[in-house]
Amino acid sequence: MIIKSETVQVTAKSSVVLDFLKNTENIFYLLPVDQITDWKSTPNECSFKVQGGIVISLIQIPSDNPTQIKLKSGEKSPFPFTLTIHSLSIGDQTEGFIVFDGELNMFLKMLVEKPLTALFNIMSENLKKYFIVQI
Numbered sequence: 001m002i003i004k005s006e007t008v009q010v011t012a013k014s015s016v017v018l019d020f021l022k023n024t025e026n027i028f029y030l031l032p033v034d035q036i037t038d039w040k041s042t043p044n045e046c047s048f049k050v051q052g053g054i055v056i057s058l059i060q061i062p063s064d065n066p067t068q069i070k071l072k073s074g075e076k077s078p079f080p081f082t083l084t085i086h087s088l089s090i091g092d093q094t095e096g097f098i099v100f101d102g103e104l105n106m107f108l109k110m111l112v113e114k115p116l117t118a119l120f121n122i123m124s125e126n127l128k129k130y131f132i133v134q135i
Helices: 014-022 024-030 107-133
Strands: 002-004 008-010 038-040 043-051 055-061 068-071 081-090 091-104
Touching: 002 107, 008 107, 014 024, 014 068, 014 081, 014 091, 014 107, 024 038, 024 043, 024 055, 024 107, 091 107
Parallel strands: none
Antiparallel strands: 002 091, 008 091, 038 043, 043 055, 055 068, 068 081, 081 091
16 A cells, blocks of 8 residues: 655755754654654664554665655564655755555554545645744
């Protein structure tokens, strides 16, 4: 199953945005903090619980594309997936979006598609807001 977030414009250069996202500890700033608990992180991986008690763990993986950050699900995640954060430099701004690629059966897909789409849109918007506040 593939889910693509909305595309957002971030008021920072792509290199700044990518450097921020390369530190997995910064994923915290993208998440809806009222919907997560048990946040744990290092510069290369993080984990947290979402509403309903599901643990999500993310591990940064190398990407051949310098305009992307790639994360894969860790052992604690309920199903295998990758998240790819795409960025495109547009002058002093960055255009970006998140792509989720998960291995889910049809039943699980029906349960998680809407909540995951909403989550990735929130994460994209929070990235945009984070850099507005930092200016």
